[in-house]
Amino acid sequence: DHGPDFLARSAIVALVTNGANALFVLAYARLAQNHRLMVSLGGALSVWIVEIGLAQLVDWTLLIACLANGCAYAIAFWGIRDLPQVETAPMRQRKIWEIPMRALMVGSLVGFVMIAGVVLGPEAAGYAAPFPIVLSSLILILHPRIGGRATAMTLSHTLSGLIGFGLGLVLLYSILDRVGVIEGLLWALAFCLVWNAGLIVIRRFRLRGSAK
Numbered sequence: 001d002h003g004p005d006f007l008a009r010s011a012i013v014a015l016v017t018n019g020a021n022a023l024f025v026l027a028y029a030r031l032a033q034n035h036r037l038m039v040s041l042g043g044a045l046s047v048w049i050v051e052i053g054l055a056q057l058v059d060w061t062l063l064i065a066c067l068a069n070g071c072a073y074a075i076a077f078w079g080i081r082d083l084p085q086v087e088t089a090p091m092r093q094r095k096i097w098e099i100p101m102r103a104l105m106v107g108s109l110v111g112f113v114m115i116a117g118v119v120l121g122p123e124a125a126g127y128a129a130p131f132p133i134v135l136s137s138l139i140l141i142l143h144p145r146i147g148g149r150a151t152a153m154t155l156s157h158t159l160s161g162l163i164g165f166g167l168g169l170v171l172l173y174s175i176l177d178r179v180g181v182i183e184g185l186l187w188a189l190a191f192c193l194v195w196n197a198g199l200i201v202i203r204r205f206r207l208r209g210s211a212k
Contacts, residue, residue, distance in 0.1 A: 004176040007184070011173040015065040016058075017131070018166045019072035020051040024132050025155050025162075026076040028139060029083060032148030040148055041139050048132060062173055069166050073159065080156045084149060164195030 028044035035043075058064070135155065142151040172188035179187065 004181055004184070007181055008173050008176050011169045011176075012060050012062055012065050015062075015069060015166055015169045015173075016055050016060055017052065018162060018169065019065075019069040020048050020055065021132050021135065021162055022069075022072045022076040022159060023051060024048040024135065025159055026079040028135075029080050029152035029156055032143065032152040033084070035148065037139070037143040037148070040143065041136060044139075045132075045136070062170070066170065073163060076159055080152075080159075083152060083156060085153070160199050161196050164192050164199070167195065168192040 024044045024047060027047040028040050031040040031043045135158065138155070139151060142154060168188040168191045171191050172184050175187060176184045
């Protein structure tokens with residue numbers, strides 16, 4: 001709807017937000033070791049909001065955004081390195097409202113991003129689009145069912161996938177001028193799908209190797 005210049009600017013800001021998501025995961029993972037759902041999720045969201053507030057003080061370029069992402073993910077991986085390993089967790093019965101709630105939350109975010117882009121511009125859309133709504137809905141579902149420590153371990157594995165999302169944004173920014181908006185978005189989506197499929201394959205090979 002807005003053209004390549006709008007999308008390129010949004011991609012840089014979304015890359016910054018992607019780094020904030022890494023610290024969101026870290027904050028939740030540490031808080032969930034000893035606290036209940038609302039404290040853990042609320043604390044993580046507070047960290048995210050503060051980071052986004054500070055991010056708006058910076059005039060972001062692709063290089064600075066990439067460096068910020070690298071630092072954020074280095075901190076996140078270092079911070080979760082000693083999380084207790086949870087092999088099994090007590091599973092509570094799934095509630096009928098869980099999946100509709102998650103779909104509603106994600107759909108609401110999409111609508112908000114569209115409105116923000118029209119009313120507030122590319123920076124607002126870039127900050128809003130990677131808001132950790134999927135991570136938050138996952139926490140809301142899993143924390144009551146399997147406990148904070150097991151949910152923290154689950155979320156810690158999202159960091160590798162989020163790196164792929166960040167690289168997809170870099171790819172999108174880099175090729176927009178050459179291929180246009182639609183093809184650029186498709187290439188970025190394809191990259192993210194291949195990245196995550198590769199992570200699944202690597203994981204399965206590691207599990208097979210450890211089982212032998």
